[in-house]
Amino acid sequence: MADIIMAGFGGQGVLTAGKILIDIAAREGKNVSWTSSYGAEMRGGTASCSVVISDEEIGSPYPTKLDILLAFNEPSYDKFIGDMRDGGTVIVNTSLISRDSWPENVNVYGVDATDRANAVGNGRAANIVMLGAMAQATGILDVDTFSAGLNAYFDHKGRNTPKNEECYRIGANELKKL
Amino acid sequence: MSAEYVLMKGNEAIAEAALRAGCRFYAGYPITPQSEILEYMSVNMEKRGGVFIQGENEIASMSMLFGAAACGARCMSSSSGPGFDLKQEEISYLSAAGIPAVIVNAMRYGLGDGEITAGQDSYWVSTRGGGHGDKRILVLAPASVQECADLTYEAFDLAEKYRNVVEILSDGAICQMIEKCYLPEPHEHDMDKFDWTLTGKPRDARKNKAYNLSYYMGYEAYDKYMREKIEAMFENEQRWESFMVEDAELVLVAYGISSRVCRSAVRQARKEGMKLGLIRPITVWPYPRKAFKDVPESVKGYVTVEMSITSQMGEDILLATEFKKPLYGCLTSKELPTVEGIIDRCRDILAGKIKPMEVL
Numbered sequence: 447m448a449d450i451i452m453a454g455f456g457g458q459g460v461l462t463a464g465k466i467l468i469d470i471a472a473r474e475g476k477n478v479s480w481t482s483s484y485g486a487e488m489r490g491g492t493a494s495c496s497v498v499i500s501d502e503e504i505g506s507p508y509p510t511k512l513d514i515l516l517a518f519n520e521p522s523y524d525k526f527i528g529d530m531r532d533g534g535t536v537i538v539n540t541s542l543i544s545r546d547s548w549p550e551n552v553n554v555y556g557v558d559a560t561d562r563a564n565a566v567g568n569g570r571a572a573n574i575v576m577l578g579a580m581a582q583a584t585g586i587l588d589v590d591t592f593s594a595g596l597n598a599y600f601d602h603k604g605r606n607t608p609k610n611e612e613c614y615r616i617g618a619n620e621l622k623k624l
Numbered sequence: 625m626s627a628e629y630v631l632m633k634g635n636e637a638i639a640e641a642a643l644r645a646g647c648r649f650y651a652g653y654p655i656t657p658q659s660e661i662l663e664y665m666s667v668n669m670e671k672r673g674g675v676f677i678q679g680e681n682e683i684a685s686m687s688m689l690f691g692a693a694a695c696g697a698r699c700m701s702s703s704s705g706p707g708f709d710l711k712q713e714e715i716s717y718l719s720a721a722g723i724p725a726v727i728v729n730a731m732r733y734g735l736g737d738g739e740i741t742a743g744q745d746s747y748w749v750s751t752r753g754g755g756h757g758d759k760r761i762l763v764l765a766p767a768s769v770q771e772c773a774d775l776t777y778e779a780f781d782l783a784e785k786y787r788n789v790v791e792i793l794s795d796g797a798i799c800q801m802i803e804k805c806y807l808p809e810p811h812e813h814d815m816d817k818f819d820w821t822l823t824g825k826p827r828d829a830r831k832n833k834a835y836n837l838s839y840y841m842g843y844e845a846y847d848k849y850m851r852e853k854i855e856a857m858f859e860n861e862q863r864w865e866s867f868m869v870e871d872a873e874l875v876l877v878a879y880g881i882s883s884r885v886c887r888s889a890v891r892q893a894r895k896e897g898m899k900l901g902l903i904r905p906i907t908v909w910p911y912p913r914k915a916f917k918d919v920p921e922s923v924k925g926y927v928t929v930e931m932s933i934t935s936q937m938g939e940d941i942l943l944a945t946e947f948k949k950p951l952y953g954c955l956t957s958k959e960l961p962t963v964e965g966i967i968d969r970c971r972d973i974l975a976g977k978i979k980p981m982e983v984l
Contacts, residue, residue, distance in 0.1 A: 465631075465802070472631055472804055480631075480802035484657070484741070505888030507801050510962045 447476065447501055448586055449509030451526050452576075453494035454518025454539070458560075459573030463516065464495035466577060470595030471499045474587060479507035492521060499586065514584055516576050517543060518559070527552075537579045538624070539572065554624040555583045562616050568609040578617020589618055629806050634772040634799040635660035637807075638728055638792060639668070641773040642700045645780040646813025647726070648674030649692035649699040651685035655707040656740040657796035658730035662702070682707050686714035693723045694822050694834035696815035698780050702728035704796075705738055708746065715789050716755030720836040722820070724783030724790070726776065731795040731880075733931065733958040742796030742881060743958060747936035750793050751909045760854045762790040762861060763909040765879040769803035771906075777808040786857055787820070793908060795931070797881035797960065857910055864912035865904040868894070869919055872901030874970050876954075877941050878929040879905045882961050886929050889966040900970060908937070913944040925950040925980065927973065929966060933957050938984035950980035 450467070454460040461482050468478035482495040498504050510529060515536045517523035523536075523543050530536065532551045541560035548554040559575040568574075574596070581592040596614055600606035632640070639661045642650070650665040662678060669676035675692070679685030685701055693699040703711055708729045718725050729750055733743025754761045762782055764775040772794060779790040815821070823829050838846035868890050869875055878886045883904040893900040901923075903915045926949060928935050935953050942951055954961065954969045972978045 468802065469631060472629065478631070478802075478804065481797065481800065484800065504803075504884075505891065506885040506963060507803075508797070508885065508960050508962075510964060 448499045448513045448584070449511060450497040450499070450514040450516070451494055451509070451512055451529070452497070452516040452518070453492070453522030453526055456491050456493045458493070458518045459570060460493045460518055461495050463573035463577055464497045466574075466596060466599050467497055468499070469599045470587060470592055473595055473598070474591065476501065477504050479504050481507045494522065514580065514586070516580060518572070518576065519543065535580075535584050537576055537583060537621070539576060541572075548624050553583070555579055555621045556624045557617055557621045559617065562620065563613055566609055566612055566616070568607070568613055571610060571613040574610055574613040575617035578614040578619075579621040580617075582618040582621055627806075629804040631802055632769060632805050633660055633802050634766070634769045634794055635730065636664050637769045637772040637805045638702070638776045638794070638799070639664035640807060641776040642698075642726065642780070643668060643672050643674075644808050644810045645698060645777045646811050647698040647700050647780065648672065648813070648815075649689065649697045650674070650701065651677040651679050651688040652701045652703060653679055653682045653685055653707060655704050657732055657742070657800055658702050658704045658728060660799075661728060661730075682710035683714065686711050689725060690714055690718060690723065690834070693718065693725045694721070696818050696821035698726075698813045698815070700726045700728065702730065704730045705732045705734075705746065706736065708749065712749070712753055712755035714755075715753075715761065716757050716759070718789050719754060719759035719761070720757065720838075721834050722787040722837050723834065724780075724787050726779045726783055726790050726792065728776075728792040728794065730799040731793065733796070739958055740796070741958065742800075742931065742960065744795055744880060744882060744930050745932035745934075745936060746793075747908065747930070747932070750791055751911075751940070754789065758850065760788075760857060760909060762786070762788055762857055763793050763907060764790065764863075765793045765906060765908050766798055767880055767883045767904060767906075768798070769801065769805045772798065773805050773807055775906075780813070782861070784818075786853055788853070788857070793880070795880045861907055862910050862912040862914050863906035864915040865906060866915055866918070867902040867904065869901035869903060869923075871899055871920065871922060873899045873922060873924050874927055874973060875901045875903055875919060875923050875925075876927050876929055876966065876970075877903050877905070877937065879908055879937070882929045882931060885961045885963060886966060889963045892963050893967050893970065896967070898967065898970060898974070908940070911940040911944060916941075916944040923949060925952055925973065927952045927954050927970060929954045929956075929961050931956050931958065931960065935981060935984040938981060952978055953981045
């Protein structure tokens with residue numbers, strides 16, 4: 447159903463964004479897999495995770511062609527944009543990524559994820575803004591279902607705050623087609 | 625098996641399944657990519673009434689494990705790469721005394737320190753290794769988080785059935801990935817149920833010893849016992865999965881993470897009109913030779929897909945196929961195989977551009 451990569455630098459919540467997504471998709475009865483690139487990385491180094499969501503049995507958990515890319519910073523955009531399938535969806539964090547033009551073969555959406563999360567005083571939730579934008583742009587899961595799943599995820603962790611949902615709604619409402 | 629799934633890493637599934645199998649002693653030392661097993665055990669073992677020890681090193685951890693296992697407890701240790709090397713001596717001692725234990729090897733790539741990322745080049749040390757002397761280690765190779773749980777749970781039964789060491793051979797990809805997992809039911813193990821365990825020295829106690837079986841059985845009886853045990857494991861425990869082999873032109877052979885990519889490659893290749901199949905060994909010792917008996921005549925050759933420089937599994941494929949068909953390599957060393965890479969390789973093989981491997 448979807449081969450996804452989320453990528454950024456360490457501390458942006460990239461790996462957690464992937465975990466939230468598979469948690470919600472799994473609740474919806476999908477098969478899911480989550481793998482991360484790990485290595486001798488330091489804080490501020492690159493971080494990415496691959497997520498596969500499928501109604502079928504999942505073969506390779508390491509997709510090399512992507513339906514969805516969440517690019518949290520410039521190097522991540524540059525690294526993965528060439529792996530997109532035609533007609534795929536790219537969500538870019540326009541707080542940190544700017545371009546004069548965007549590729550024609552994919553649908554590119556932008557949201558000021560870092561700036562907007564900071565503005566509502568939930569600076570670590572740029573990842574949730576990005577997820578909101580992704581849910582809205584792709585329709586991979588219903589926006590409200592996704593929102594409920596997001597709250598369930600953080601309630602289960604015992605550290606939910608209304609600002610999580612606020613960030614999610616910002617992402618869903620403020621994304622722009624680029 | 626529970627009705628509810630849990631999302632967990634392969635490492636966590638291994639640790640939780642071990643606890644549910646009644647494992648109540650774990651000793652080990654951290655090394656990437658298997659440290660979550662220690663972490664999980666450190667948090668959860670005592671809650672189940674067991675003992676968790678982070679030893680001062682791998683050798684000491686294995687010696688402690690020997691003691692607990694000799695008393696009949698279900699015991700586990702785990703490591704990777706150079707850490708797994710350090711466990712070899714004690715695997716030989718466990719084997720000599722016929723003491724069951726479950727050891728996990730989460731393969732990382734490379735010689736020496738190598739890399740901390742996934743690899744499959746510890747196949748030889750797992751299938752041929754276990755230190756000095758004659759023995760065979762049962763080696764189970766999970767290809768999903770679910771199999772991490774299922775095979776670990778069963779490994780303890782197998783270890784006790786044969787009084788043998790059983791190894792879980794995972795890799796840095798399978799053990800680090802998160803998938804849905806349905807966990808097995810908790811089981812309480814009675815460590816006093818065996819007649820061979822150490823029990824202390826009250827007046828009327830059995831005077832069992834935990835050292836080489838050959839010393840008290842005599843070599844003639846011991847040789848026969850070992851031979852028959854190895855033959856029984858070989859005959860009874862071969863496991864594999866065949867996928868679209870019935871009409872295949874080329875059959876991929878892969879285990880662990882490579883087999884996952886191969887499954888996708890088989891599906892994709894068939895959309896492109898190329899008939900690939902897959903044999904996925906679930907046991908790599910005993911190697912599932914039976915899987916190769918039913919392969920149709922249409923098969924032009926086998927392609928081993930491994931994350932290694934040399935084909936470590938190739939010898940086993942040649943033995944299983946009795947050298948009747950050519951064996952080709954798709955060896956990706958420290959990189960994960962890709963669907964496109966496998967398909968391109970197979971296209972070149974079918975076009976006659978690639979020679980069969982002579983040197984594995």
